Amino acid sequence: MTINPILFPERSVWETLLTKSSFYTFFQTYDWMSLWILHFGRSAEVWEVKDENKTIGIIPLLKESDHYSLIPTSTVLNGQQVSDYGELIIEKGREKEVIKQVIGERLKVKDKKIILNFIREDSAILPVFKDLGVHAEEQDMAPYVVLPHTFDEYLSILSRHSRHELRRKTRRFEESGAEFAEFVGSDRQIESFFQLMEFDEKKKSFLTSEMKLFFKEIIHTFYNKKEANILFIEAEGKLIAGIILFYFRDEVLLYNSGFDPDYFHLSPGLMVVTQAIKDSIEKKKKVFDFLRGNERYKYDLGGVDRKLYRIRF
Incomplete structure (x- = not known):
């Protein structure tokens, strides 16, 4: 050898x-x-x-x-x-x-x-x-959810409090007239997604010109293979939230996100992720992977931990 x-x-x-x-x-x-x-x-x-x-x-x-x-x-x-x-x-x-x-x-x-x-x-x-x-x-x-066969079954695995809050926020979101918007693979939409990310100061410093170029190539490459998507929310004629999703085998990976804080009252971050989970169930996917990070919303949406390790030798 x-x-x-x-x-x-x-x-x-x-x-x-x-x-x-x-x-x-x-x-x-x-x-x-x-x-x-x-x-x-x-x-x-x-x-x-x-x-x-x-x-x-x-x-x-x-x-x-x-x-x-x-x-x-x-x-x-x-x-x-x-x-x-x-x-x-x-x-x-x-x-x-x-x-x-x-x-x-x-x-x-x-x-x-x-x-x-x-x-x-x-x-x-x-x-x-x-x-x-x-x-x-x-x-x-890296929290993840094993997806059941229906969205109602998914809601049943959430805690009573999380289920109640999700339903309450969903009603408020629907009453607002906000809608989910389709990604068609355009550079203009990708730039809009970057703008949503840049409302977060940490993500703004992360999104250098070199990083944006990498993201664009990654999104286009996997979108053209039907293995990537950006799910948006549109309200009052503009995009107010978005998430990058990757599709791998029977899993959906939530890679990155951004939202306009002026629309915080509509819980756009929570709503767009919930819609992604619903879409994943309808597409018969088996796992929704929130990827690295222990942010609270992942657990509110049913995430269970997957441990990640560092090996040195």
């Missing part, structure tokens, strides 16, 4: 390995990974693990000042993270031997540790690292 540095592999090599692996997430798809490396991967170092002439593992790393970090959960630009889940892509059944090889390779670079961020509790590699005596520390939470 050998490890060699390579450029990011061709789509066919990467996607073949994905099909042979036991676990990966949306953020390990070829389109996401390749666009991330295009925009942020100037110091990327990709390790290909081979057994004879067969690729059995690809380890995409970013070389930072004092460590290597796992792509795409490395920090970018001003310390921001744009990917919610990390994972090593390894052929099913070969995880332990590949990880041993990677640990051995890391030991050759004595002054640089490898840090794997946001490894899910259901990851294929987490138990392997633990078996090898590598410590994994709890890093974050």
Whole structure:
């Protein structure tokens, strides 16, 4: 078994390995990974693990000042993270031997540790690292909802208080005349979404010109594959809220959001997410993933925790 540095592999090599692996997430798809490396991967170092002439593992790393970090959960630009889940892509059944090889390779670079961020509790590699005596520390939470067959069933899983508040706010929203608006893939709508995000000062500083370019390419790429959408709310002739959604297998991922605080009384953030959950149920999706972060609204809408871990070695 050998490890060699390579450029990011061709789509066919990467996607073949994905099909042979036991676990990966949306953020390990070829389109996401390749666009991330295009925009942020100037110091990327990709390790290909081979057994004879067969690729059995690809380890995409970013070389930072004092460590290597796992792509795409490395920090970018001003310390921001744009990917919610990390994972090593390894052929099913070969995880332990590949990880041993990677640990051995890391030991050759004595002054640089490898840090794997946001490894899910259901990851294929987490138990392997633990078996090898590598410590994994709890890093974050990513709440999600297993979707029932109907929206009424979904409402029944909410707490009595959350259900009451949601119904009350929904009535007020409907009485206001506000409506949900369709995304048609236009740059103008994407710019409107950025404006909604920029009402939040933290998101405004996050949305540099480089970040906006990455977001535009990501949205267009996945929208054209019918794997992304922006759900908007329109009131009084303008867009007042929006969320980016990604579709992965039978899951819907809530990636980012923005709303106009002048319409706070209509609870536009809550209403647009609730509508996304309703749409997901109607489309027979099985999971609504709120992704990283323990914001209160995720739990009010039925979210249960999925633990994320950081692994250092």
